Amino acid sequence: MVNKNEMVRMFFSVKGLDKSYGNGSAKVKVLDGVSTDLEEGKICVILGPSGSGKSTFLNVVGGLESIDSGSICVDGQELSKLDAKSLGQYRRNKLGFVFQFYNLIPNLTAKENIEVCEYLSKNPLPIDELLHTLGIWEHKDKFPNQLSGGQQQRCAIGRALVKNPALLLCDEPTGALDYKTSKEILSLIEKINQTYNNTILIVTHNEAIKHMAHRVLKLHDGRILTDSVNENPVAAKDLEW
Amino acid sequence: MKNPLRKRYIRDLKANKGRYLAIFLMLTVTIALMSGFLAVSAGVQKSFQENRIESKLEDGSFSSKDEITPEAITESEKLGVSIYENDYVNEQTNSETTLRIYENREQINLATVMEGNSPIKDNEIAVERLFATSNKLSVGDTLTVNDTPMKITGLIAVPDYSSLFQNNSELMMDSFHFGIGIMTKDVFQSFPENNIIHNYSYTFNQRDLSEKEKRTLSDDIKVSLVKNETQLTNFTTAENNQSISFIEDDMGSDVPMMKVFLYIIIGIMAFVFSIIIGSTIEAEAPIIGTLLASGYKKIELMTHYIAMPLMVTLLSAVIGNAIGYTLMPGLFKEMYYGSYSLPPMEVKLNFEALLLTTVLPIVIMIGINFVALRRKLSISPLNFLRRELKKKTNRKAIKLPDFSFLTRFRIRVIIQNIGSYITLFVGVLFASFILMFGLSLTPMMNHYVDSITQSAVADYQYILKAPAEAENPGNAEKLTFSSLETYYTPANKNLEVSFYGLRENSVYFKELKISDDEKGVTFSDGLAKKLKAKVGDMVTFVNPYTDKSYDLKVIGIYDYPGALTVFMSQKQLNTLLNVDSNYFNGYFSDTELNLPENSLATVITPEDMSQLGDQMLSSFEQMVPICLGVAIVIYLVLMYILTKLVIDKNALYISFMKVFGYETKEIRKLYLTATTMVVLGSLLLGLPLVTLGIQGSFELAMMKLSGYLPVYIPMYLYAEIVAIGMMSYFVINFFHIRRISKIEMAAALKNKE
Numbered sequence: 005m006v007n008k009n010e011m012v013r014m015f016f017s018v019k020g021l022d023k024s025y026g027n028g029s030a031k032v033k034v035l036d037g038v039s040t041d042l043e044e045g046k047i048c049v050i051l052g053p054s055g056s057g058k059s060t061f062l063n064v065v066g067g068l069e070s071i072d073s074g075s076i077c078v079d080g081q082e083l084s085k086l087d088a089k090s091l092g093q094y095r096r097n098k099l100g101f102v103f104q105f106y107n108l109i110p111n112l113t114a115k116e117n118i119e120v121c122e123y124l125s126k127n128p129l130p131i132d133e134l135l136h137t138l139g140i141w142e143h144k145d146k147f148p149n150q151l152s153g154g155q156q157q158r159c160a161i162g163r164a165l166v167k168n169p170a171l172l173l174c175d176e177p178t179g180a181l182d183y184k185t186s187k188e189i190l191s192l193i194e195k196i197n198q199t200y201n202n203t204i205l206i207v208t209h210n211e212a213i214k215h216m217a218h219r220v221l222k223l224h225d226g227r228i229l230t231d232s233v234n235e236n237p238v239a240a241k242d243l244e245w
Numbered sequence: 246m247k248n249p250l251r252k253r254y255i256r257d258l259k260a261n262k263g264r265y266l267a268i269f270l271m272l273t274v275t276i277a278l279m280s281g282f283l284a285v286s287a288g289v290q291k292s293f294q295e296n297r298i299e300s301k302l303e304d305g306s307f308s309s310k311d312e313i314t315p316e317a318i319t320e321s322e323k324l325g326v327s328i329y330e331n332d333y334v335n336e337q338t339n340s341e342t343t344l345r346i347y348e349n350r351e352q353i354n355l356a357t358v359m360e361g362n363s364p365i366k367d368n369e370i371a372v373e374r375l376f377a378t379s380n381k382l383s384v385g386d387t388l389t390v391n392d393t394p395m396k397i398t399g400l401i402a403v404p405d406y407s408s409l410f411q412n413n414s415e416l417m418m419d420s421f422h423f424g425i426g427i428m429t430k431d432v433f434q435s436f437p438e439n440n441i442i443h444n445y446s447y448t449f450n451q452r453d454l455s456e457k458e459k460r461t462l463s464d465d466i467k468v469s470l471v472k473n474e475t476q477l478t479n480f481t482t483a484e485n486n487q488s489i490s491f492i493e494d495d496m497g498s499d500v501p502m503m504k505v506f507l508y509i510i511i512g513i514m515a516f517v518f519s520i521i522i523g524s525t526i527e528a529e530a531p532i533i534g535t536l537l538a539s540g541y542k543k544i545e546l547m548t549h550y551i552a553m554p555l556m557v558t559l560l561s562a563v564i565g566n567a568i569g570y571t572l573m574p575g576l577f578k579e580m581y582y583g584s585y586s587l588p589p590m591e592v593k594l595n596f597e598a599l600l601l602t603t604v605l606p607i608v609i610m611i612g613i614n615f616v617a618l619r620r621k622l623s624i625s626p627l628n629f630l631r632r633e634l635k636k637k638t639n640r641k642a643i644k645l646p647d648f649s650f651l652t653r654f655r656i657r658v659i660i661q662n663i664g665s666y667i668t669l670f671v672g673v674l675f676a677s678f679i680l681m682f683g684l685s686l687t688p689m690m691n692h693y694v695d696s697i698t699q700s701a702v703a704d705y706q707y708i709l710k711a712p713a714e715a716e717n718p719g720n721a722e723k724l725t726f727s728s729l730e731t732y733y734t735p736a737n738k739n740l741e742v743s744f745y746g747l748r749e750n751s752v753y754f755k756e757l758k759i760s761d762d763e764k765g766v767t768f769s770d771g772l773a774k775k776l777k778a779k780v781g782d783m784v785t786f787v788n789p790y791t792d793k794s795y796d797l798k799v800i801g802i803y804d805y806p807g808a809l810t811v812f813m814s815q816k817q818l819n820t821l822l823n824v825d826s827n828y829f830n831g832y833f834s835d836t837e838l839n840l841p842e843n844s845l846a847t848v849i850t851p852e853d854m855s856q857l858g859d860q861m862l863s864s865f866e867q868m869v870p871i872c873l874g875v876a877i878v879i880y881l882v883l884m885y886i887l888t889k890l891v892i893d894k895n896a897l898y899i900s901f902m903k904v905f906g907y908e909t910k911e912i913r914k915l916y917l918t919a920t921t922m923v924v925l926g927s928l929l930l931g932l933p934l935v936t937l938g939i940q941g942s943f944e945l946a947m948m949k950l951s952g953y954l955p956v957y958i959p960m961y962l963y964a965e966i967v968a969i970g971m972m973s974y975f976v977i978n979f980f981h982i983r984r985i986s987k988i989e990m991a992a993a994l995k996n997k998e
Contacts, residue, residue, distance in 0.1 A: 059994075063994060066904075068904060068990050068994060089908075092903070092906055092907075092908060093906070094906075095904065095905065095906035096905070096906025096907075097906070099906070101904060101905065107897075107898075107901050107993065109895075109898045109901075111657045111658070111660065111661035112654070112657055113642050116650070116653060116654070116657065119650045119653075120654075120902070120905065121905055122650070123650050123651075124905060124906050124907065145641075145642055145644060146641075146642060147642050149632070149633065150642075163905075
């Protein structure tokens with residue numbers, strides 16, 4: 005748990021972020037002068053319609069895509085100055101990814117899928133404990149196609165978490181799930197945040213999710229439309245949509 | 246309206262050009278080899294059979310100590326045969342070769358002039374083409390025969406020596422040291438009487454006799470000749486004469502062997518295609534589900550997926566046949582004409598070959614893929630949409646032991662790709678077999694020659710026409726030598742076996758305990774292995790010239806490899822042959838003996854053994870690079886296609902792993918090490934199976950040969966095969982490493998399903 009007396013520090017900050025795809029007349033600017041920051045241990049929800057640049061923003065923070073101009077500093081590291089190998093190390097040591105479509109390796113069991121990322125970490129979380137926390141202990145020896153969507157997403161979260169990453173990036177984590185399961189997954193993310201104090205970025209279309217976040221960014225056409233702080237986040241279990 | 250799915254073919258070809266190119270090359274090379282081989286062998290067989298009739302090939306021959314009386318010939322001819330004098334002499338040439346010289350024959354076994362002309366003048370000779378090639382002789386050259394220079398006027402092929410065996414009991418043909426020559430009648434008749442072998446050839450008057458009738462009639466001739474007091478020294482039917490029949494036996498087994506080779510390759514490639522299609526179906530499951538839900542019929546999808554293997558096979562068949570009929574005949578002609586004395590041939594379009602190399606591959610390809618596709622497409626559209634491609638999705642995952650994560654991951658990769666890996670194992674096994682066959686030929690021949698050289702008991706072994714005392718006997722030892730025959734069931738023919746009658750306590754066979762009182766014989770281990778005889782067995786031998794049979798008990802087996810020999814006491818053998826107890830017709834000696842020239846039949850020296858080795862190696866050395874090349878191509882193609890499938894299938898997950906922070910070398914450890922383990926395992930596991938296969942094949946091949954060649958595979962060959970296999974894999978691995986490096990994280994980011 006976070007010690008409230010401890011001084012909070014900025015976990016990441018971006019300044020004047022520009023990113024375009026294509027050339028000439030086909031050039032599309034997907035991030036246009038984006039500047040923001042986020043404190044360590046906070047949940048930030050990024051909202052916006054399709055094509056607003058929210059996934060690109062997530063990929064840039066994740067070190068998966070380069071930027072045209074601006075700066076992006078995560079946990080004291082300036083990403084725009086890192087080469088491909090250092091970016092790999094950055095992802096390996098600091099990040100966890102959760103995707104909309106889980107993307108579990110189909111020929112590995114649930115536990116083995118989590119071990120894929122455990123292998124990368126010098127100090128992984130105890131995997132059995134994690135399986136219990138995720139509520140999939142009894143399904144640990146099943147293949148992904150033998151699990152429900154919610155179970156698969158729990159497994160994917162476990163895979164992202166096992167490294168105990170400083171930053172958890174979630175791209176539409178409930179996009180493929182029903183209402184009940186979505187709430188369960190969001191509660192899990194909330195619980196993780198409280199337990200491990202990870203900084204979490206959630207990209208979503210679902211406006212309701214913003215209520216559980218400490219910080220809400222709304223993107224439109226590659227620009228930040230609103231950047232608000234939520235002083236009293238709602239518990240995920242109480243979200244309604 | 247044309248099916249719009251057709252547009253995918255070209256795109257699929259472009260996207261997977263490496264894979265399809267490898268399959269195309271493999272099929273094309275196989276079909277080209279096959280069609281070229283079948284066209285040439287059919288052409289050779291045709292011209293060979295026609296030449297046998299045109300050149301009046303004998304149906305059998307016999308030799309006698311002296312000229313046979315006209316009465317004996319007339320009596321035998323009454324049985325329904327025509328007998329022709331066919332005398333010859335064996336003369337040494339200046340190139341230390343033996344030339345068997347006939348007069349220019351006009352009634353039987355006519356020579357076909359391949360180049361130049363028949364001899365007309367006294368100092369002219371025509372020689373057999375293969376002998377000339379092996380000894381670098383050409384028309385116009387001078388060859389000294391028995392100290393007389395003769396001008397070579399022509400190169401010929403003779404039907405009674407399509408295979409150049411000097412003696413019928415020899416294991417190998419030898420065009421380097423033995424050849425045939427023809428001279429004018431006048432020159433031939435000037436050879437001294439002592440040198441002339443009184444040989445006769447016969448033909449059956451009735452040309453449509455069955456094989457059984459031919460054998461019976463030949464036996465009757467033999468009996469008639471013996472009855473008329475002919476002292477036969479040799480009697481051989483064309484069927485049993487290796488010089489005549491060996492090529493047919495050889496081709497008889499070459500053709501089915503090549504066909505089996507074709508079927509195996511096509512079968513393997515059909516399985517490769519079915520695995521590719523299976524993998525494509527897995528990747529395209531939601532698309533297939535959508536198409537089926539939209540009204541596409543399964544048969545339409547089946548036709549779509551089967552079209553690619555069909556097109557690749559068809560194209561391979563067309564191009565393969567074109568190459569087969571244009572470039573390949575030269576290679577195969579060289580193979581046949583480099584081994585046999587054959588008349589000229591023409592390569593013509595062969596209907597059977599065309600059928601085997603076009604229709605059959607297509608049928609195999611469609612058949613195997615149809616069965617595989619029907620199974621794959623048997624699930625419902627909904628299951629395709631849900632990617633539930635296996636009927637039993639709730640089957641429990643195989644629980645793996647508590648190995649390290651890396652090991653378990655690799656095992657999962659192997660389980661995931663078990664179909665590809667099994668096909669790879671079969672392919673590796675097949676290629677290793679070809680490789681071991683090619684690589685084992687030279688050491689096997691060397692080992693054979695070494696072992697018979699080492700087991701040669703004396704530096705000189707003399708076989709005499711009649712007993713003759715040596716002027717300088719020294720430590721020479723007399724022996725009685727004879728040849729008897731025994732029926733060899735696997736080949737359905739009689740086998741000639743040498744009988745050595747030795748004296749008690751022979752100094753040349755110290756390990757062999759021969760006693761005059763023994764009631765039995767000792768077999769050489771070569772003979773025991775060939776006949777699968779063991780101590781205590783009774784074996785029947787027949788004297789082919791008297792038809793007397795003898796039941797002999799095997800009381801021992803003696804280490805005398807390669808030779809088909811029976812050892813017994815001289816006294817016993819003389820009694821068996823019904824000759825005087827002091828009779829002998831040979832010597833073992835460590836020094837050269839002075840013997841009356843006209844008494845000598847054969848001398849065998851260690852030099853003859855090394856000559857035999859040279860000939861054996863030269864006969865097979867052309868096979869070595871062919872086998873090596875074919876095996877490496879199979880290794881490369883199968884390893885490339887099948888192991889690339891593993892990476893292609895997992896490309897998306899490899900992309901995710903990069904997103905998670907895996908480095909390329911770590912991903913290689915996970916995916917490529919699994920494949921490396923399978924390739925190494927296939928090579929190692931294949932070795933005992935390949936060894937069994939080689940042993941079986943050689944035993945089968947040995948059935949048609951008169952001798953016995955022990956299968957010998959030195960240990961280093963196993964290491965060589967694994968090394969060649971692994972080197973081929975590392976070439977492929979290099980491409981895979983590049984492929985893994987090139988997989989981008991974008992694939993993971995774009996994944997929306």
